[in-house]
Amino acid sequence: MGKTDTFKLKDENGKPIYDNRGDSGANGMVAAAKFEATQIGIDIIKKGGNAVDAAVAVGFALGVCEPNASGIGGGGFMNIRMGKSGEIVFLDFREVAPKEARPSMWKINEEGKVANNEKSEGGKAVGVPGEVAGLVYACENYGTMSLEELVKPAIKLAEEGVDVSDALDDDIKTCSIKLEKFEEEGNAFTKYDYNKKHLKNPALANTLRKIAEEGQDGFYKGEIAEKLVNSVVKHGGKMKLSDLENYRVNKIEPVVGTYRGYTVISSPLPSSGGTHVLQILNILENFDMSSFEVNSVEYIHLMSEVFKMCFADRAKYMGDPTFVKVPVTGLTSKEYAKKLADKIELMSKSYEYDHPFDYEPKDTTHYSIADKEGNMVSVTKSISAFFGSGVIPEDTGIMLNCQMRCFSHIEGNANTVGPNKKPLSSMSPTIILKDNKPFAVVGSPGGNRIITAVAQVISKLIDHDMSIKDAINSPRITDESNEIVMYEGRISKEVIEALEIRGHKTQKFGDYDRKFGGVQGIRYMEDGIMEGAGDPRRDGVAIGY
Structure with missing residues (x-):
């Protein structure tokens, strides 16, 4: 039971290892898309946290070690079952379209499709992020540990850096043109050294530290919010500070x-x-x-x-x-x-x-967590495409989603884009x-x-x-x-x-x-x-x- 930092994705000959991904335990279990995040989750349970505490910590950590697939610039869903009460809680923290979003915001080409990839890249692709609100809500209402304790491991990861797997390395290469197209100061990915295969993100560490100290307001109000909105507008979008301030998690x-x-x-x-x-x-x-x-x-x-x-x-x-x-x-x-x-x-x-x-969206992440008390947490979250919209607001480290691409641009469709509307999902x-x-x-x-x-x-x-x-x-x-x-x-x-x-x-x-x-x-x-x-x-x- 339990793993150490000897876990490897490949053997000494460079061949993928497929049979070392399982484990068992009597007190807790975490299954996530990255070893570092999984380890952080199980450490939280070892410290006395419940499955929800672990889910919050894993959520923040995945945004650091799997930034191609999710992060605080995105959103998702959390399904919770509380062991002692049997209460079932479903939290919807999916992104929403900005208030000014309309089908007419995108240029349409002669084929009737959105031109210049505006639906997938740049400011017009960005929906209002919900992940921070969702993780903070879960912590405050169903966790047992402080937000500061749960964000701290992710801050350390961002500061010290993570080893980059072949999959993440390939995704950085594949998306490099998109990332360079919208580059602003503090973008860790355009400075990534392919030879070292190690990624630090000090700007994201600072943003996470602000969230740990100020909670949800540290993201949706103040300096971080202003930088986020300014960046979206700079790259063609229509987001306003009020879009961020008005974001709410839905308990459904x-x-x-x-x-x-x-x-x-x-x-x-x-x-x-x-x-x-x-x-x-x-x-x-x-x-x-x-x-x-x-x-x-x-x-x-x-x-x-x-x-x-x-x-x-x-x-x-x-x-x-x-x-x-x-x-x-x-x-x-x-x-x-x-x-x-x-x-x-x-x-x-x-x-x-x-x-x-x-x-x-095809590029997402999922993690599952359970503990001996019968607390069960299932979380799927996303920035929609690998490296989202490609937009990272100045000195924030926040990879913004491109969830607007999940809407239809055709008037009258059930999934047509509109103000404060949520795009269809398969999560x-x-x-x-x-x-x-x-x-x-x-x-x-x-x-x-x-x-x-x-x-x-x-x-x-x-x-x-x-x-x-x-x-x-x-x-x-x-x-x-x-x-x-x-x-x-x-x-x-x-x-x-x-x-x-x-x-x-x-x-x-x-x-x-x-x-x-x-x-x-x-x-x-x-x-x-x-x-x-x-x-x-x-x-x-x-x-x-």
Whole structure:
């Protein structure tokens, strides 16, 4: 039990290590996308903090050691189950569009698309960040330690620097042009030394120190807020100080359903993720999944058809519920799932359904945390694209999101951009109970593929009684439209050929490909021991105590 700083992503020959991402523990478990953040989380539990304390500390730390995927310039969702009371809390701290946001803010080219990449880069791509508000809210209302204690490890990381993995190194290279395009003083990434593969971010350390001292106001008011707004405007955006000052965390009811007697608690709107995870599971419940060999022809054919049905509904109905009416009750009903299940010809051919739209962030992070008291926390957060909008306000170290790209620029769409509106999401931080007792905590990054990754892992845990490590490591597929079944290379050639005979178009990816998400998960065993695993498709690792 427990890991040390000897944890490695590669062996002495430079080959990736895939089987060292799991751990077990009786007192606490943290599964996150980076070793440094995972270690910080488990240290908080060792000091007497609860799972929420650890979640806050991990959240701030990930913004330092995985800055390509999330950070205090972004937002997300936190799903909490308090052990002693059984209270379920869902915190929505997703970014919102500035008050002046309109479809007309973007230039449209002759093809009817947003010109000059304005939706993804620069000031017009930036939504009002919610992460700081969300983490502070969780600390103040459900944690046991001070904010200063929980931010301190992230400050130290930013000051001393983190070793850069191959994945982060590649992302810095890939996004270098974007980062240089909007460069301001204090940008650590444009000064990054590719030979040393070590990254310090002193400007971010100073910002984190201000948050530790002043709380939420240290970010949403005063000097930091002014620099943020000035930078957004400088690079073409329309954000105002009032947009920051008026940001509020929403405490909302999660979507709750059942799967073969297990209670599944997941993300409500404005994330479509939880609704469609439940919809997928409801459809699968009409089939004897345990009778199918995982990743057999029948298994993948069924999964593909179910995924396509759900993405067709997602495109048709989903948007911010403040602005559009979404039939969540119908989409998650067992009766509707039965009607959809009856349409699937299990032993026959693939069918087409209405095509979904694709406005999704694909570059996100997830972490899962649990403790011996039964406190469970599932967090998915994002800056939308790798290195977000590319905008880092002067001397702040804050990588600003490009969440505005997740809106539609077409008037009248359910997901059309508008003042104070939240963009559609697929984030699906999920908690599972068995007989009202903790069973599992799961979630993933990956845009649309979050939904399919989470659903597959849940089915493998329940239908095939896999360990959390095996369920996460097992090869995945996805089919988010009618175009193609995307699959990992470990699935056999014979299975793929049989799928193609049934009418499926297919596309092969790597054996452990990060296109298929990065699930971080925890499972409670019957003896009370927690079993955790990080996803080897990214840099994930679990540490138990």
